Amino acid sequence: MLRQLLPIALIACAASTSASANLKVDEAIKYRQSAYTFMAWNMGRIRANTEGELSRDEVVKAANAIAAIANSGLGSLFVPGSDQGKGWIETRAKSEIFTDGAGVGKVAMRFNQEANAMAAIAGTGDAAALKAQLGKLGATCKSCHDNYRAKAAE
Amino acid sequence: MLRQLLPIALIACAASTSASANLKVDEAIKYRQSAYTFMAWNMGRIRANTEGELSRDEVVKAANAIAAIANSGLGSLFVPGSDQGKGWIETRAKSEIFTDGAGVGKVAMRFNQEANAMAAIAGTGDAAALKAQLGKLGATCKSCHDNYRAKAAE
Numbered sequence: 001m002l003r004q005l006l007p008i009a010l011i012a013c014a015a016s017t018s019a020s021a022n023l024k025v026d027e028a029i030k031y032r033q034s035a036y037t038f039m040a041w042n043m044g045r046i047r048a049n050t051e052g053e054l055s056r057d058e059v060v061k062a063a064n065a066i067a068a069i070a071n072s073g074l075g076s077l078f079v080p081g082s083d084q085g086k087g088w089i090e091t092r093a094k095s096e097i098f099t100d101g102a103g104v105g106k107v108a109m110r111f112n113q114e115a116n117a118m119a120a121i122a123g124t125g126d127a128a129a130l131k132a133q134l135g136k137l138g139a140t141c142k143s144c145h146d147n148y149r150a151k152a153a154e
Numbered sequence: 155m156l157r158q159l160l161p162i163a164l165i166a167c168a169a170s171t172s173a174s175a176n177l178k179v180d181e182a183i184k185y186r187q188s189a190y191t192f193m194a195w196n197m198g199r200i201r202a203n204t205e206g207e208l209s210r211d212e213v214v215k216a217a218n219a220i221a222a223i224a225n226s227g228l229g230s231l232f233v234p235g236s237d238q239g240k241g242w243i244e245t246r247a248k249s250e251i252f253t254d255g256a257g258v259g260k261v262a263m264r265f266n267q268e269a270n271a272m273a274a275i276a277g278t279g280d281a282a283a284l285k286a287q288l289g290k291l292g293a294t295c296k297s298c299h300d301n302y303r304a305k306a307a308e
Binding site for chain 1: 164176184185187188189191192194195196202212215216218219222223225226227231242243
């Protein structure tokens with residue numbers, strides 16, 4: 001039941017936001033590429049902290065940024081037709097994003113859950129727990145990439 | 155006194171983060187361009203909400219994203235030598251960023267303060283207050299651009 005409702009929620013979100021409704025395809029692609037790229041920096045910072053000297057402050061800052069971006073409503077940046085277009089670079093989003101609502105809703109929900117779980121433990125300074133949570137969070141990224149992002153050109 | 159200390163804090167931050175220490179110039183530029191671009195989307199969403207039908211939920215999401223990014227330690231992305239280089243595009247960062255520590259510290263602190271103030275009132279649904287705060291926040295962006303970013307090529 002939840003899985004069936006999620007795509008509807010995503011679509012409703014995209015359609016109801018006045019700012020997003022006016023977004024051009026290439027703008028939307030640029031904004032989402034920016035979001036994922038900035039999150040990648042923060043993932044890397046958390047990883048580096050679990051592998052070296054750990055700064056709780058930096059982990060908290062990085063995890064909060066990831067969670068806030070994950071919770072910001074990125075779904076509304078997947079405007080209709082944005083499986084084709086150029087933001088900073090050509091998008092690699094597959095058309096399945098716009099047809100497999102149930103599957104997309106599932107990975108999107110997992111991504112948000114794991115991002116929030118990371119933010120919740122960021123201040124503990126427990127390197128092993130942070131590393132484990134980073135693995136779970138990274139798995140949600142990979143899951144979406146495997147299914148909904150075309151491979152990079154060789 | 156505070157103005158003299160701030161640049162030291164910024165430099166210390168950049169030097170002490172293990173992840174940032176290994177950042178290449180072009181990576182750092184790409185990450186910061188991503189951060190500012192994603193914040194621009196969220197600024198636009200808040201503006202649209204103050205000018206049309208207001209969604210408290212969307213304003214909160216957007217304001218939280220801006221604040222978390224502002225608080226994430228963007229200063230560490232201004233690695234030495236990154237007034238020259240190409241992230242998504244050629245950087246327009248002026249070399250003054252690396253020489254005017256007191257001035258940069260001041261605009262950075264104001265930006266963080268206004269971003270946090272925006273997040274604090276985001277849930278009120280008070281369009282006039284949100285618009286006024288957006289003006290204050292936008293003024294900190296403009297202040298930095300006017301002083302530390304080269305004009306776009308015609």
